[in-house]
Amino acid sequence: MQLFYTPGIDAASSTHYLDEEESKHCVKVLRLQTGDKVQLIDGKGNFYTATIKDAHPKRTQLQILTVAPDPNRRNHYLHIAVAPTKNIERIEWFLEKATEIGIDEISLIICQRSERKEVRTDRLDKIITSAIKQSLKAWHPKLNEPVALNKFLSSPFDGQRLIAHCEPGDKSDLKDLIKPLGKYLVLIGPEGDFSPQEIRDAIKNDFKAITLGNSRLRTETAALEACFEINFLNRI
Structure with a gap:
């Protein structure tokens, strides 16, 4: 499953849009399509699973399915x-x-x-x-x-x-x-x-x-x- 960095994601929202750089990588480089599942990280310790609702090369829309904290947070x-x-x-x-x-x-x-x-x-x-x-x-x-x-x-x-x-x-x-x-x-x-x-x-x-x-x-x-x-x- 492809992984994307989404620092602006809202854990309480069911929808998220990839920024232009990640959208281009998603659609143009990886050639992912509507319905494909992806994984997201917010840089603050959370993993998200989502599906692509609109594979737009500048503003890909995602449907958030699950949110889970990283179980491997270091102890120092x-x-x-x-x-x-x-x-x-x-x-x-x-x-x-x-x-x-x-x-x-x-x-x-x-x-x-x-x-x-x-x-x-x-x-x-x-x-x-x-x-x-x-x-x-x-x-x-x-x-x-x-x-x-x-x-x-x-x-x-x-x-x-x-x-x-x-x-x-x-x-x-x-x-x-x-x-x-x-x-x-x-x-x-x-x-x-x-x-x-x-x-x-x-x-x-x-x-x-x-x-x-x-x-x-x-x-x-x-x-x-x-x-x-x-x-x-x-x-x-």
Whole structure:
């Protein structure tokens, strides 16, 4: 059954219209017809089953049959704040894979050593949308607009604050530090890492230094490693 992303759907309504992009994909690409059944996700944790009432290429009309919550909601909250890479395809790769593994929120942070300071979040959000459809997830991760690290550090977060960096000093393994079933915010720096001052500023704002192993990882690899480890450690 084909899956469509419908963030504006009303769970209390019996009818819904696909937007123009999804309608075109439904009718022109997939060649679905009136009477065919489809599955919908709203990005807020619900799956819908519907039939096509009018296979219009710009405004396909659907009849909602059933609504059911996603039974696989994760037992923790993961927010990764990562510096955009010079080659934006690397961050696109991270977003795709992290969405498949499981993540709730992504912030793009601009650091002293950042080589990329501007990002098209609309394009990145589409990559996340494609990944939730591919991996059959009903929750759509939140993608935040780029923000300067010094401003981001003081943002409120009700959970554990962590920073991964390559500078010398005391660092903890995630398995020894995180509390299961919690909320986690992880900072991942740019190519060239965080500056020593940025690390000191993060620690002053209650971030704990962590290690992701002995290898020197690329930005997007480090971000994905943190995503994987935290999800794995919460499999209890």
